[in-house]
Amino acid sequence: MSIEQLESKILSADGLNSLSNDELYQLAKHFVGDAPPSHIPRETVINILSEQESIKSWQSDVKAKAAKMATEKVSKAVRNVQSTIEDNSDNPMAAKIKESFGTWLKDSGYTVQELTVKLDSNSDGIISIEEISNFIVELTGSQPPGWVLSNISSILDKNMDGEILVSELWVYLEELGFNIPVIDEPEIELPVEQEAIIEEEDLDEFESELSADSAEYETVEKEIPEIPEIPQSEELEVEQTIETNTEDDSSEEVSVSTTVEKTIEILEKSRLHSEANEIIANSKSGKCTLKVARIERNLMVNDSYRGGKTLVGLLDGGPFSVAVLFEPEFNDFVEQNVTKNKIISFNASLFEWSSGLRQAKLKGNSLTLLTKLENVK
Numbered sequence: 001m002s003i004e005q006l007e008s009k010i011l012s013a014d015g016l017n018s019l020s021n022d023e024l025y026q027l028a029k030h031f032v033g034d035a036p037p038s039h040i041p042r043e044t045v046i047n048i049l050s051e052q053e054s055i056k057s058w059q060s061d062v063k064a065k066a067a068k069m070a071t072e073k074v075s076k077a078v079r080n081v082q083s084t085i086e087d088n089s090d091n092p093m094a095a096k097i098k099e100s101f102g103t104w105l106k107d108s109g110y111t112v113q114e115l116t117v118k119l120d121s122n123s124d125g126i127i128s129i130e131e132i133s134n135f136i137v138e139l140t141g142s143q144p145p146g147w148v149l150s151n152i153s154s155i156l157d158k159n160m161d162g163e164i165l166v167s168e169l170w171v172y173l174e175e176l177g178f179n180i181p182v183i184d185e186p187e188i189e190l191p192v193e194q195e196a197i198i199e200e201e202d203l204d205e206f207e208s209e210l211s212a213d214s215a216e217y218e219t220v221e222k223e224i225p226e227i228p229e230i231p232q233s234e235e236l237e238v239e240q241t242i243e244t245n246t247e248d249d250s251s252e253e254v255s256v257s258t259t260v261e262k263t264i265e266i267l268e269k270s271r272l273h274s275e276a277n278e279i280i281a282n283s284k285s286g287k288c289t290l291k292v293a294r295i296e297r298n299l300m301v302n303d304s305y306r307g308g309k310t311l312v313g314l315l316d317g318g319p320f321s322v323a324v325l326f327e328p329e330f331n332d333f334v335e336q337n338v339t340k341n342k343i344i345s346f347n348a349s350l351f352e353w354s355s356g357l358r359q360a361k362l363k364g365n366s367l368t369l370l371t372k373l374e375n376v377k
Helices: 003-012 021-031 042-050 053-087 092-107 112-119 129-140 146-156 166-176 200-218 259-268 273-281 328-337
Strands: 286-297 309-315 321-326 343-354 359-369
Touching (some): 003 021, 021 042, 042 053, 092 129, 092 146, 092 166, 112 129, 112 166, 129 146, 259 273, 259 286, 259 309, 273 343, 309 328, 321 328, 321 343
Parallel strands (some): 321 359
Antiparallel strands (some): 309 321
């Protein structure tokens, strides 16, 4: 029998007493060099061999090897159990660990901020297995096994990327009922615009007004071709040939003096449609003259002026160009008598201001054709 077989036998029984006489003689030859005489009693042989240093050392080595083998066997069994628990998410033990860890945290008396400091002790924003282990030791007084730490790690690692962020810890704590602190982002003051701010409702007014102005441009019925203006004297016969005026009157400043002109001057400074409407509502009617530039059809009206004519031209000798609406009863008069550069006289009142065109609209009546330009200013 080999020495390895003898090792196995003395470990499984009562040391040297478990060996037969022949096995004792074999052991003596291996370690002492000679077998004891056959007449020596068995007990004496065992006592003599037990006192030999070489056999004592051999027996100690056998016991150490046996202990190591036993530890490895137990560790393997533990690993098998741990693997079974980790592979089965429905395992009641894993569920118990999850429940117990949550209970520990709630019963700890710590706030979210304090738990964060405990579990992220190095303040790097990442919670390690070692930090979890140290926290549990502090909380319970005992070192948790590796498979428990593994399960707790899987509980906290919400996105399963193998790294536990502080933000993931906060999500878990919120699920447990902790009040998560609100982190206010710093407010950045933007430079204040120097220009006036237009309110949203005012912007809507601008958009609708511009749309109406665009429609006016697109729906003009006809436009009389422009003819260069000829300087006129204060009194001018309409039917006679106009003589060329060689004097340069460009230096003459056009004045604003009539009631309607002064109101238009105020409208020029308005920004909003509502502001213009208020100015028009408070305006007064007056006698006006118009040097006709073109004739159009009345558009976008539903009152008595619908179907009538619009005369566009220079109001009261300038500087404002206006559109004057007349009722259908004047259509024949306009078609028979009014052409470009004719001068008409009428009573009118303001009723609309186009901020896009920067043009006033008037409603006129008592239309007459002038044969001479009267000085209405």
